[in-house]
Structure formats: structure tokens, C-alpha cells
Amino acid sequence: xxxxxxxxxxxxxxxxxxxxxxxxxxxxxxxxxxxxxxxxxxxxxxxxxxxxxxxxxxxxxxxxxxxxxxxxxxxxxxxxxxxxxxxxxxxxxxxxxxxxxxxxxxxxxxxxxxxxxxxxxxxxxxxxxxxxxxxxxxxxxxxxxxxxxxxxxxxxxxxxxxxxxxxxxxxxxxxxxxxxxxxxxxxxxxxxxxxxxxxxxxxxxxxxxxxxxxxxxxxxxxxxxxxxxxxxxxxxxxxxxxxxxxxxxxxxxxxxxxxxxxxxxxxxxxxxxxxxxxxxxxxxxxxxxxxxxxxxxxxxxxxxxxxxxxxxxxxxxxxxxxxxxxxxxxxxxxxxxxxxxxxxxxxxxxxxxxxxxxxxxxxxxxxxxxxxxxxxxxxxxxxxxxxxxxxxxxxxxxxxxxxxxxxxxxxxxxxxxxxxxxxxxxxxxxxxxxxxxxxxxxxxxxxxxxxxxxxxxxxxxxxxxxxxxxxxxxxxxxxxxxxxxxxxxxxxxxxxxxxxxxxxxxxxxxxxxxxxxxxxxxxxxxxxxxxxxxxxxxxxxxxxxxxxxxxxxxxxxxxxxxxxxxxxxxxxxxxxxxxxxxxxxxxxxxxxxxxxxxxxxxxxxxxxxxxx
Amino acid sequence: xxxxxxxxxxxxxxxxxxxxxxxxxxxxxxxxxxxxxxxxxxxxxxxxxxxxxxxxxxxxxxxxxxxxxxxxxxxxxxxxxxxxxxxxxxxxxxxxxxxxxxxxxxxxxxxxxxxxxxxxxxxxxxxxxxxxxxxxxxxxxxxxxxxxxxxxxxxxxxxxxxxxxxxxxxxxxxxxxxxxxxxxxxxxxxxxxxx
Numbered sequence: 001x002x003x004x005x006x007x008x009x010x011x012x013x014x015x016x017x018x019x020x021x022x023x024x025x026x027x028x029x030x031x032x033x034x035x036x037x038x039x040x041x042x043x044x045x046x047x048x049x050x051x052x053x054x055x056x057x058x059x060x061x062x063x064x065x066x067x068x069x070x071x072x073x074x075x076x077x078x079x080x081x082x083x084x085x086x087x088x089x090x091x092x093x094x095x096x097x098x099x100x101x102x103x104x105x106x107x108x109x110x111x112x113x114x115x116x117x118x119x120x121x122x123x124x125x126x127x128x129x130x131x132x133x134x135x136x137x138x139x140x141x142x143x144x145x146x147x148x149x150x151x152x153x154x155x156x157x158x159x160x161x162x163x164x165x166x167x168x169x170x171x172x173x174x175x176x177x178x179x180x181x182x183x184x185x186x187x188x189x190x191x192x193x194x195x196x197x198x199x200x201x202x203x204x205x206x207x208x209x210x211x212x213x214x215x216x217x218x219x220x221x222x223x224x225x226x227x228x229x230x231x232x233x234x235x236x237x238x239x240x241x242x243x244x245x246x247x248x249x250x251x252x253x254x255x256x257x258x259x260x261x262x263x264x265x266x267x268x269x270x271x272x273x274x275x276x277x278x279x280x281x282x283x284x285x286x287x288x289x290x291x292x293x294x295x296x297x298x299x300x301x302x303x304x305x306x307x308x309x310x311x312x313x314x315x316x317x318x319x320x321x322x323x324x325x326x327x328x329x330x331x332x333x334x335x336x337x338x339x340x341x342x343x344x345x346x347x348x349x350x351x352x353x354x355x356x357x358x359x360x361x362x363x364x365x366x367x368x369x370x371x372x373x374x375x376x377x378x379x380x381x382x383x384x385x386x387x388x389x390x391x392x393x394x395x396x397x398x399x400x401x402x403x404x405x406x407x408x409x410x411x412x413x414x415x416x417x418x419x420x421x422x423x424x425x426x427x428x429x430x431x432x433x434x435x436x437x438x439x440x441x442x443x444x445x446x447x448x449x450x451x452x453x454x455x456x457x458x459x460x461x462x463x464x465x466x467x468x469x470x471x472x473x474x475x476x477x478x479x480x481x482x483x484x485x486x487x488x489x490x491x492x493x494x495x496x497x498x499x500x501x502x503x504x505x506x507x508x509x510x511x512x513x514x515x516x517x518x519x520x521x522x523x524x525x526x527x528x529x530x531x532x533x534x535x536x537x538x539x540x541x542x543x544x545x546x547x548x549x550x551x552x553x554x555x556x557x558x559x560x561x562x563x564x565x566x567x568x569x570x571x572x573x574x575x576x577x578x579x580x581x582x583x584x585x586x587x588x589x590x591x592x593x594x595x596x597x598x599x600x601x602x603x604x605x606x607x608x609x610x611x612x
Numbered sequence: 613x614x615x616x617x618x619x620x621x622x623x624x625x626x627x628x629x630x631x632x633x634x635x636x637x638x639x640x641x642x643x644x645x646x647x648x649x650x651x652x653x654x655x656x657x658x659x660x661x662x663x664x665x666x667x668x669x670x671x672x673x674x675x676x677x678x679x680x681x682x683x684x685x686x687x688x689x690x691x692x693x694x695x696x697x698x699x700x701x702x703x704x705x706x707x708x709x710x711x712x713x714x715x716x717x718x719x720x721x722x723x724x725x726x727x728x729x730x731x732x733x734x735x736x737x738x739x740x741x742x743x744x745x746x747x748x749x750x751x752x753x754x755x756x757x758x759x760x761x762x763x764x765x766x767x768x769x770x771x772x773x774x775x776x777x778x779x780x781x782x783x784x785x786x787x788x789x790x791x792x793x794x795x796x797x798x799x800x801x802x803x804x805x806x807x
Contacts, residue, residue, distance in 0.1 A: 133619065134619050134620065135617075135619040135620050136620075138629035138632070138633065139629060139630070139633055142633070200637075200640050203636075203640075204633050204636045204637055204640070205633070207632075207636050208629050208632045208633045208636060211624065211625050211632060212623040212624050212625055212627070212629055212632055213620075213623070213624065213629075214624050215619070216618075216621065238636055238637075238639060238640045238643075239639065239640065239643050240643070241640070242640045242641065242643040242644035242646075242647065243643050243644070243646065243647040244647075245644055245647070246644050246645070246646075246647025246648050246651075247647055247651075249648075249747055249751065250647075250648070250651055250743070250744075250747060253736055253743045253746070253747050254743070256736075256737075257735060257736040257737030257743060258737050259736050259737050259738075259739070259740055259742065259743025259744075260737075260739065260740045260743065261651065261655065261740050261743050261744065286658065286659060286740075287655070287740055288654060288655060288658065291650075291651060291654050291655070294650075295647055295650065295651065568617070568619070569619070570617065570619055571617075572617070573617055573618055573619065574619065
């Protein structure tokens with residue numbers, strides 16, 4: 001069952017060729033090389049993490065502005081309202097133009113600058129080399145470039161707030177013709193293009209690393225599910241993102257030159273003229289707004305899986321470790337991820353049931369979408385099978401992982417509603433969609449990210465986080481999350497539109513104002529609960545207990561590295577002798593058996609590893 | 613940490629990291645240009661007269677010359693790799709130099725094409741055909757420039773005292789160069805020849 005390497009641990013020393021020697025040679029590197037333009041995958045992971053945390057706060061603040069407007073339309077935003085410029089607010093209250101910018105930027109930031117950089121940038125960079133037992137990424141410089149594109153892209157997009165006409169305001173899907181004019185939209189396109197390039201470079205590196213740099217004895221099916229999930233996510237990144245990039249380029253040509261690729265012929269604006277500024281753009285050939293939607297969703301549906309699949313891997317590892325049980329159906333889990341990724345590429349049309357589509361094609365997209373429920377259910381049942389009758393430890397990472405499962409089931413089931421064309425016609429562009437996306441992206445991805453952050457915090461920073469604060473943060477977030485987002489299903493079915501400045505101009509939405517106020521109160525509570533997380537992470541960095549090598553008694557290779565690994569990661573050679581989930585193995589007296597322990601020396605080596 | 617460790621062992625797949633990375637990057641590039649080709653097919657089918665008229669205004673003779681140009685540069689690139697692998701430095705410099713010159717020639721012809729279009733008042737905004745034409749050939753030209761930088765660097769390096777001997781790196785660059793050539797092989801007929 002285990003892949004036993006035939007060579008002795010130190011047999012490969014002489015193959016250590018020149019090209020790699022420089023990685024280890026320089027121990028005294030300058031501050032800039034060490035912390036800013038670092039090529040060490042762990043530093044890059046931390047850079048991704050801190051950048052994303054910053055954007056999480058920005059995007060979260062935008063969300064609270066939106067919530068305030070929906071609950072108390074026309075009333076000044078408390079605390080910050082009077083500081084915002086008059087172009088955005090009037091007497092401290094959100095203006096309609098600012099509202100659409102907020103909706104657009106909240107989603108753009110959360111998707112492109114928080115969840116994707118966290119799920120792939122931070123976790124893939126930190127976990128892949130450590131979990132496959134190697135010293136760094138395959139292409140460390142490319143890795144560094146992949147990070148530095150993110151802040152540049154972030155600044156480009158945020159600078160839209162300071163140009164005439166404001167930042168992008170056509171929704172994060174940026175459908176033309178609305179998005180085909182204005183400086184803010186151009187900056188949006190450039191920013192997303194750059195962040196997409198970062199994603200492609202990252203994905204390339206993760207694929208090459210996983211294929212090429214696995215420790216001796218490690219077959220593909222000896223890899224932890226986190227690495228498997230990140231590997232398959234990388235394929236999605238590499239093949240999906242470039243299509244978005246070409247769509248962005250064409251939209252840019254429309255914005256700058258009005259070529260009429262996406263802008264239709266004879267388009268009239270509300271003030272009666274031809275679009276834009278009187279020129280009949282489409283006259284040189286009618287553009288196709290729906291073409292943009294096809295190209296956009298060809299990327300952005302796989303992007304949904306870029307945001308959730310890595311988290312599924314993280315959750316699998318966390319659950320197995322804290323249930324002290326092998327993951328139930330390891331290979332089924334791997335094949336389920338592959339199935340989800342493959343299906344993710346052929347279902348994009350379900351975002352466009354109302355955009356105009358042949359009913360036959362709509363049915364195809366509907367059926368392929370519903371089929372995704374099958375591999376997703378395989379994963380859910382296998383997670384439940386993993387914790388079933390396990391020796392469950394309710395630590396903070398595990399609580400977050402269990403929270404992920406419960407909210408993901410809820411979000412997944414509401415997804416099946418939308419997949420069905422006739423139902424989607426009714427709930428399309430309502431708050432039901434908003435509830436769904438937040439159940440999978442906040443309840444799913446973000447809880448999984450929290451789980452991973454707590455789980456690897458000891459290895460990342462060499463300190464233990466505060467367990468009491470961690471649990472407090474989890475329970476507060478989990479309760480406020482559900483009270484905030486669950487009622488959105490109901491107002492959505494009641495007809496509350498997805499992006500609307502003041503819903504109460506409609507008589508039938510007026511009864512929903514108290515529900516909106518209820519949602520807003522818990523949204524604010526949820527937002528401020530995140531300060532506990534930030535406090536915990538920063539406080540533990542300074543005052544936390546020093547982390548032992550393997551605090552969770554886990555099996556995977558990252559725990560073979562020292563408490564706070566330096567450049568090069570490991571202080572011993574790594575050979576893999578067994579799969580990643582050997583809990584309660586009859587070979588060992590203990591309830592776990594790490595991958596790197598030699599079969600003949602199980603007792604001796606495990607007790608040595610536990611001592612430091 | 614210490615160089616006594618063998619963590620950085622030989623690539624598991626037996627393919628050098630850079631080469632594997634390049635193949636993955638090229639897969640990504642295929643998808644990138646596929647987006648343009650998709651847009652081209654959809655828009656051509658809905659605006660056939662505009663596209664036929666646009667294509668008739670292009671200079672297919674110059675483009676055919678450029679096609680030959682790129683195919684020759686691909687051949688010399690392959691021969692440059694082979695020469696360096698056999699340790700023949702002067703042959704490598706000759707073939708790499710021809711590759712570089714072909715790339716320059718390609719850009720010069722492209723420049724002539726573009727400026728002629730501009731002088732006739734044709735810009736990317738003229739029609740959806742020209743929007744696509746300038747985007748697709750523009751991105752392709754940027755890829756050519758992107759390839760010329762390492763070609764020039766390797767060529768310059770081989771004239772220094774230390775020389776340049778890493779033929780595998782040239783091979784990786786060659787993969788990219790052949791891809792750029794291949795994209796042109798698709799661009800040439802759909803933009804210039806069908807109308």
C-alpha cells in the first residue's frame with residue numbers, strides 16, 4: 001500500500017546540482033530580499049495573506065455601506081459618512097452612483113482580491129512545497145512576480161474612485177454596453193487583466209511544482225487532498241483565466257476605440273442620443289453584448305470552483321486530523337474534485353438563462369449544472385463519513401471546517417434551485433442569488449479559509465493562536481452569518497432585486513424594510529466580529545505560545561519541518577513511506593502515523609519527533 | 613536549509629521545471645488566443661459583409677511574406693538549438709542571428725501594414741473587423757517582441773567571454789517561438805485570405 005522508496009534518505013546528495021545550490025547559499029539576505037521581493041514561498045504566502053486581509057476589510061466596509069443604504073435609505077452613514085467626499089455622498093448618505101460603484105467594487109474586491117488570492121495565492125504557496133516535502137516552488141521568481149501583480153492591480157482598480165465619473169459601476173460581471181465607456185471601467189479592465197495574469201503565473205508554478213518536486217517516494221496518490229485540490233484548481237486557473245484576459249482586451253478596444261465588438265448597432269442612450277456621444281458605434285458591424293457574457297462566464301464559472309475547490313481540500317485535511325480518522329474514500333474525493341473541475345467548464349450558460357439562448361442549449365446547461373450536485377454530494381458524504389464515530393476534537397480549525405460543511409450544503413442546495421431554468425427565470429437577479437453566493441463564498445470559502453488559517457498558523461508564524469478567542473470568533477461569525485444571510489433567501493423569493501439603490505420606491509418591497517434592517521444589524525455585528533480574528537492573529541504573533549513541530553499530531557509532511565521553518569523548509573531529508581491519512585494505524589501505538597516515519601523505526605522516530 | 617539535504621532532487625517527471633512551466637504556459641496561451649478566435653467566428657457570422665469588406669482592404673501579399681519570414685525563423689531557431697546542443701558556437705550565433713533578424717523583419721512589415729491602414733483612415737474603431745484585426749495582430753506582435761528579448765539576450769551573451777551554453781533554455785525559448793509562429797499560421801488565413 002505504501003510507496004517505499006528504495007534509496008536511503010541521503011542517497012541523492014550528489015544529484016544536488018549547481019542550479020539549486022544558490023537557493024541555500026545565501027543566509028544573510030537583505031531586508032528587501034527577505035521581506036519585500038522575496039522568492040521564498042512562505043514569505044510570498046504571507047504577503048498574499050496580508051494583502052488579502054487588507055482587501056477583506058475594504059470589501060467588508062463596502063458591504064456595510066450597501067447594507068446601511070438598504071436598511072435606512074437616505075440616512076447618513078454613521079461615523080464615516082461625513083468624511084466621504086460630496087461626489088459620493090449627499091449629507092453623508094450614499095448617492096445612487098456611489099451605490100452602484102459600491103456593489104461593483106465589493107464583489108470585484110472580494111472575488112479577485114480576497115478569495116482567489118487567499119485560496120490559491122496564500123494556501124497554494126504555503127502548502128504545496130511543504131506538503132510535498134520540498135524546499136521551494138519550481139519557479140521562485142515567477143512566484144514573486146505573481147504576487148506583486150496583485151497589489152499593482154488592486155491600486156489600479158481602487159484608483160477608479162478618484163477619476164471623473166467614478167470607478168466601475170456596471171456590476172462585477174461588467175456587462176457591456178454599460179461597461180463600454182468611462183475611465184473607471186478601463187481601470188477595472190486593466191486591473192482584472194493584471195490580477196488574472198498573476199493567477200495564470202501562480203497556477204503554472206503550482207502545477208510544475210506538484211508534478212516535478214514531490215519528495216522521494218511520493219506518488220500522486222500519496223498527496224494530501226489539499227495539494228490535490230490546489231493542483232486541479234491550478235488547471236482551472238491556467239485554462240480559464242486567459243479567456244477572461246482576451247475578453248478584457250476586446251472590451252478595452254471597445255472602450256477606447258468604440259469598435260463595436262460588444263456594443264450593438266443603433267444603441268440609444270436614455271437621453272435619446274446614439275451611444276456614446278451621438279456616434280453610431282455599431283454601424284461598422286453590430287457588436288454582440290451576449291458574446292461578452294459567454295466569454296466572461298466561460299472564465300467566471302470555473303472561477304467559482306477556483307474559489308471553492310482549494311477550500312474543499314483544506315477542509316478534508318482539517319477534518320481528518322481532528323477526527324483522528326482516515327479521510328473516507330480518498331480516491332473518490334480526488335475523482336470528485338476532477339469531476340467538479342471538468343463540469344465547471346461546461347456549465348457557464350446557466351448564468352445566462354435570461355440573456356437570450358436557444359431553449360435546447362439552456363436545457364443542456366441546466367442538466368450539466370444539476371449533475372455537479374453528484375460529485376459535490378460525494379464530497380459531503382465523505383466528509384460526514386470521515387467524522388462519523390471519529391474521536392472529534394472541537395478545535396477552532398475543526399469548528400470552522402464543520403461550519404463550512406453546514407453552510408456549503410445550504411448554499412449548494414440553493415444552487416440546484418438556480419440550475420433549473422424555469423425556477424431561475426423567477427429568482428434571477430433577486431436577493432435569493434445574493435443569499436446563495438454568500439452561502440458558498442462566505443459560508444463556504446471564507447470559513448474554509450479561516451479553518452486553514454488557524455490550522456497552519458503554528459507552522460506559518462511559529463506561534464500558537466489563542467484557542468478561546470478563536471472559538472469566540474467562530475461562534476460569533478457563524479451565528480451572525482446565518483442571521484444575516486438566511487433572511488435574504490426569503491426577501492429574494494419575495495421579489496427583492498439584487499442591485500437596487502432604494503427598494504422602497506416599490507410598494508410591494510416596503511414590507512421588507514424591517515427584514516433588511518435585521519440583516520443589516522447582523523451584517524455590522526459580523527463585520528466587527530472579524531476584529532477578534534485580526535486581534536488574535538496579531539496578538540498571538542507576539543505573545544502566543546511557541547509552536548511545537550507537530551501541534552495537531554498530523555500526518556502530512558509540513559509537520560516534519562521545524563516549528564517555524566526558514567528558507568529551504570526542512571532540516572531533514574524527506575522520504576514518503578505511506579499515504580497522508582494513516583490515523584489509528586495498527587502499525588503504530590499512537591493514533592497517528594506520519595508519512596515520513598520509516599517503517600522499521602516507527603516507535604523511536606515518532607517519539608523523537610514529538611519531543612521537539 | 614543546509615546544502616547537505618537532497619530536497620531539491622531531479623525533477624520527478626524528468627522534464628526540467630522551466631520546460632514544464634513553458635508547456636503549461638503555452639496551454640494557457642492557446643486559451644488566450646481561442647477567446648479572440650471565438651469572438652471572430654461569432655462576429656463574422658453575424659456581420660459577413662463588414663468582415664468581407666474589411667479583409668479585402670488588407671494586404672495579403674505582405675502578410676504572406678511575413679508568414680514565410682516566421683517559418684524561416686522557426687527553422688533557424690530549431691537549428692540554433694541543435695547547434696548549441698552539439699557545442700557549435702559560431703553556428704548557434706549564425707542561426708540565432710537569422711532568427712532575430714527575421715523577427716525584426718516581421719515587425720518592420722507589420723509597421724508598414726499598420727501605418728498604411730492609418731494613412732487610409734482605418735483604425736481599430738473603424739469596424740468590429742478592424743477592432744479584432746488590430747487586437748489579434750497587436751497581441752501577436754507583442755508576443756514576437758516578447759520572444760525577441762530573450763533571443764537577443766542569449767545571442768549577446770554568447771558573444772561574451774563566458775559564452776552561452778544552456779541549450780535546454782534555448783529549447784524552452786524555441787517552444788515559445790514555434791507557438792508564436794503557429795498563432796500566425798492561424799491568423800494569416802482567417803484575417804487575410806477568407807473574404
